[in-house]
Amino acid sequence: MKKAFKSLLMAVLAIILFIPVAVPSAATFEGSLSGKSTSMDEQANYEAAASTSFRDVPSTYWAKKEIDYLVKNGIIQGYKNGNFGIKDPVTRAQAAIIVARALGIDDEYAPNxxxxxxxxxxxxxxxxxxxxxxxIFSKGTYFKPNDKLTRAQMAKIITESFGLDYKSTTSFKDVKSSDWFYKYVQALAYNGITKGDSKGYFLPYQPLTRTEFAVFMARTLNEQFRSGVQATVTGTQLLSDGRLKMNVQLFNNTKNEVFNIKGKYELYINGKLVAKSTSLREYKNVVLKPNEKRTVEFYFSPSEVKQNIKFNSSAELFFEHQWYYYQ
Structure with missing residues (x-):
């Protein structure tokens, strides 16, 4: 009896050992983003940004590039003691100064x-x-210039100052559709300016530090700082068959390798619509590693080309991107 049981046990073990183990595959997720970018001549401001030397901003600081960019462009400054004040809160008055400088209207006249x-x-x-x-600010009895700026207030100021579009595509655990700031937070998320914290919260009532506000402003002003798959137009060529070839630099500002990238575009030069694609189109065999940039070609069909204007530094590209990644 024992011998028979032992033989049976050995047979069962043999079967188990030869059964292939199913290894769960990585989950596939879809990402999407809409945004606007200027020509590479403008984007070069980011690449050429001089490195600052604030005592509290080491070269390894997570927001150093964003701070450098704003300082180089005269939008924000440090303190006389040589510090940037990375953990100091931003007041409503300070935010007004920074936004007005970014818009180039800080010297413009306005009634009291x-x-x-x-x-x-x-x-x-x-x-x-x-x-x-x-x-951008509503009239009232008091402005409260010394009050700390909250993340919700920041979302409203940036959205209205820069005319950001939005769609309800992102869910934050602490942002309801009935909240007054809902559409402003959605605008930041839709344009890759915010993605909330790692737990899915936006923290609308939390005050902003100078570092955090600098990062939000840099992302607003320059798409290369934003999350998601970004795009910049670098040149165009009208082909003999009526198509318009557009050279696009894609850059992956995510922490994941992305693939099956699709793009839909509206191209403006000198403020005039040059071409507009009617659907999302996939870039075949294009895979981008985290922080990787690659120049690709996108073709507008003859019916999508509205007019032929020579490419120049005024070019603006409105884009929609979709992509997939493993996690």
């Missing part, structure tokens, strides 16, 4: 908005007045 706590002698008076003139 009438805030009781912002006299004409206030250091941020003109910037607050100009942004109020354009409706």
């Amino acid at each position: 908005p009438g805030f009781r706590d912002v006299p004409t002698t206030h250091s941020a008076y003109n910037e607050i007045a100009v942004l109020t003139k354009y409706g």
Whole structure:
């Protein structure tokens, strides 16, 4: 009996040992992003940004490139003591100064908005007045210039200042569709300017540090800082068959290798629509590693070409991208 049981056990083990073990494959996820980019002449500002030497911003600091970019372009400054103030909170007045500089309207005239706590002698008076003139800040009795700027307020200011579009594509655990800031947060997420924290929260009521605000501003002004698969147009050529060939530099600002990349584009030169694709089209055999850049070609059909204008540094590209990645 024992011998028979032993033989049976050996047979069962043999079968088990030869059964292939099913290894779970990595899950496939889809990413998407819409945005706007300028020509490479403008993007070169990022590449040429001079390195700053703030005492509290070491070369390995996670936001150094963004800070360098804003300082180089005269949008933000450090303190007289040589520090940037990486952990200091941003006030509403400071945010007004930074945004007005980024828009190039800080020296523009504006009527007195009438805030009781912002006299004409206030250091941020003109910037607050100009942004109020354009409706970015609402008129009221008090502006509260020394209050800390929250992430929700930041989302509204950036969205309205730069005219960001949005779609309801991102779900944050602490942002409901009924919240006053919902569409502004969605605009930042839709354009690759924010993705929330690792747990799926946006933290709308949390005050921003100078570093965090610098990162949001850099992402708004320059697509190379944004998350997702970005694109920049580097040149165009009208072909003899009526198609328009567009050279596009794709860059992967994600932590994953991406593939099956699809693009849909609207190209403007001198403010005029040059070409507009009607559907998402896949870049065949294009795989991008994290932080990898690659120049590819995209072809507009003759019916998608609206007019032929010589490519120049005024070129703007509105894009929609979809891609897949493993995780």
